[in-house]
Amino acid sequence: MKKNKISKDWINKQRKDIYVRRSKIEGYRSRAVYKLEEIEKKFKIFRNGISVIDLGAAPGGWSQYLSKNIKNAKILSIDLMEMEKIKNTFQIKGDFTESDSKKQIKDYFGGRVDIVLSDMAANTTGNKNMDSLVTGELCMEAMDFAKEILKIDGKFVSKIFMGSLFNDILLKAKKNFKKVNIYKPPASRKNSKESFIICKFLS
Numbered sequence: 411m412k413k414n415k416i417s418k419d420w421i422n423k424q425r426k427d428i429y430v431r432r433s434k435i436e437g438y439r440s441r442a443v444y445k446l447e448e449i450e451k452k453f454k455i456f457r458n459g460i461s462v463i464d465l466g467a468a469p470g471g472w473s474q475y476l477s478k479n480i481k482n483a484k485i486l487s488i489d490l491m492e493m494e495k496i497k498n499t500f501q502i503k504g505d506f507t508e509s510d511s512k513k514q515i516k517d518y519f520g521g522r523v524d525i526v527l528s529d530m531a532a533n534t535t536g537n538k539n540m541d542s543l544v545t546g547e548l549c550m551e552a553m554d555f556a557k558e559i560l561k562i563d564g565k566f567v568s569k570i571f572m573g574s575l576f577n578d579i580l581l582k583a584k585k586n587f588k589k590v591n592i593y594k595p596p597a598s599r600k601n602s603k604e605s606f607i608i609c610k611f612l613s
């Protein structure tokens with residue numbers, strides 16, 4: 411299929427997408443916010459006063475949601491991309507996998523945190539298997555970091571792709587956490603292999 415045709419299809423799909431329309435009306439920067447909202451509805455992970463890390467935060471929908479809906483939260487957002495400022499969040503532009511970024515995050519909190527979220531995804535290369543593998547690796551690394559920095563009753567939520575590393579991720583999650591669920595929120599496009607892993611309580 412020609413590139414022009416693909417982008418026209420993408421624009422048409424966006425126009426028809428109710429989540430895109432809602433995000434514009436409600437002032438959110440991305441439709442991704444509704445995935446987090448649906449995860450919250452089902453798993454009740456947030457409460458006022460918590461500390462939260464948002465990995466792969468740009469353009470900022472998840473962080474906007476946290477900033478709007480959680481009172482007295484301490485929020486840190488990191489992404490490779492520059493992000494417009496979001497109220498009540500500390501933002502880092504950088505690669506989460508670099509040790510300097512991890513140090514900055516640890517220094518900012520100066521102790522353990524309540525929640526680690528990751529919506530990190532590899533930049534799409536056109537090779538779906540490769541993209542899913544790299545995103546799986548990002549999830550594994552986020553989980554290792556979560557294990558280091560979470561409080562004992564902490565929660566870890568991450569994007570995953572059903573595919574290559576899924577079984578390894580699930581196994582690792584079950585080793586590290588007492589409660590593990592896999593959930594595809596309705597806002598996650600049906601034709602994508604995207605899903606989310608929701609982990610509670612370190613083992």
Ligand SMILES: C[S@@+](CC[C@H](N)C(=O)[O-])C[C@H]1O[C@@H](n2cnc3c(N)ncnc32)[C@H](O)[C@@H]1O
Binds near residue numbers: 467504507530533
């Ligand atoms: C699907 S988007 C996140 C959308 C976001 N949750 C929202 O609500 O707007 C995935 C993001 O992961 C980021 N990302 C990928 N690898 C990363 C890394 N190593 N460190 C930090 N961010 C990364 C990308 O730059 C991209 O902005």
